[in-house]
Amino acid sequence: MGQPRPARNQSAWWRSAVIYQVYVRSFADGDGDGTGDLAGVRARLPYLAELGVDALWFNPWYRSPMADGGYDVADYRSIDPAFGTLAEAEKLIAEARELGIRTLVDIVPNHVSDQHPWFQAALAGGPERELFHFRPGRGEHGELPPNDWPSQFAGSAEPVWTRLPDGDWYLHLFTPEQPDLNWEHPAVRQEHEEILRFWFERGVAGVRIDSAALLAKDPDLPDYVEGRDPNPYVDRDELHDIYRSWRSVADAYDGIFVGEVWLPDTERFARYLRPDELHTAFNFSFLSCPWDAGRLRTSIDETLAEHAPVGAPATWVLCNHDVTRTVTRYGRTDTGFDFTAKAFGTPTDPALGTRRARAAALLSLALPGSVYVYQGEELGLPEVELPLESIQDPMHFRSGGTDPGRDGCRVPLPWEAQAPYAGFGGDPWLPQPAGWADHAADRQSEDPTSMLSLYRAALRVRRTEPGFGDGPLSWLPAPEGVLAFARTDGLLCVVNLAEEPVELPEHIELVLSSAPLDVDGFLPPDTAVWLRA
Known part of the structure; x- marks a missing residue:
């Protein structure tokens, strides 16, 4: 199945980790029923080991009616039958660990399924x-x-x-099928701490916390008034006592937390990352930022600044199971991401988007901290505009049909170009579009210029170079529209977001490039390089 890869600094692995997000339903179908499952993931573990990731984060795989893609959990101690069994999950966790890959599970503490x-x-x-x-x-x-x-x-x-x-x-802050829990009740707190222990006992290395800032509510449930503090249901002070209690559970197992925390106030965001609370939190500023040098630099600076006071590492992510895929987003006129801006028929330039996504991959992987890669990003998959009759996401239906929903980034992966359904397995639960096999992993493995080959090369360099991962960053002088920064050990990253080629800084080695340099050795537009100075 492959050889385990030695990880750097085992005790603080999470500070520099590359974590791969697995949306099980769409990853790989092991039993041929059209739905991805744990058997499919286990069969593809060698692929993930060769890719070079340090950990896997699984979206909820628990028993669920699937009213919201598994985020409506009916039983945290069993695996949904569509995905497999608890015994299979335990085997998957162990087999991945033998390959040097840790496992993170998803906990949804704000609500449960109405079938719970x-x-x-x-x-x-x-x-x-x-x-x-x-x-x-x-x-x-x-x-x-x-x-x-x-x-x-x-x-x-x-x-x-x-x-x-x-x-x-x-x-129910989400769908009617997801009733909110009352976190003032001690039984709710006790149950969730027992759930954490249950999964840590089974070998998981960490937990991603869904909607982490929503659990606590003002007991009086007053009306919402824009701008009035404190908010009756977002980012309430009572949350920190909950997470301090959780931290004591995680510390007993050397486990880690990553929180889904959407907050505009950087000081309040940082509170969740104090040494006795969460280890990390998702960086939504960077994820939603347009392809613009000034905006990206501001996002990077603000992210590092808000993490510095609490000594927590930043996280970097370009895409996940809820947002438009990077290749499609970067090919549009508006390259940022906003849920309210999603619309059917938005034009995109796939070649331009792919070129930018390749550059963005090297940018994100060169920044200090940990990186999350959503399944299929390493294949350069585009967003799929699905036929209306195929859409299942409740976000589409609750918008009255105006929002295309999130299923377009959840289309099952292409593995083998010549196999039925591009090697996913059975007839997929979401239809794969024409040309999907062109992105297949087996075809890209044989192409040294493919997106998959770029990700494999970048993760190999990142893993072997101590200058990448957690640590300092220093900005370098650069022309307008260009990002250039130094890491330790003489490593440089330069990204050209301008419209003309630019000269590279002095260097002794071109370590990796997202696209070839031009004939003069200049860095073309929408291209990134790693250099050794």
């Missing part, structure tokens, strides 16, 4: 109602929701309260 035993008991009128947010309605007959909080899916147009036949309402 707790909520089913609550609907039956049991004491479990105290574990959720049930309230009488407002209005003369209780016909109005208890408050006016906006949905996390489609803004204020979507209700976050659902009324039951007995007249009470229950809170």
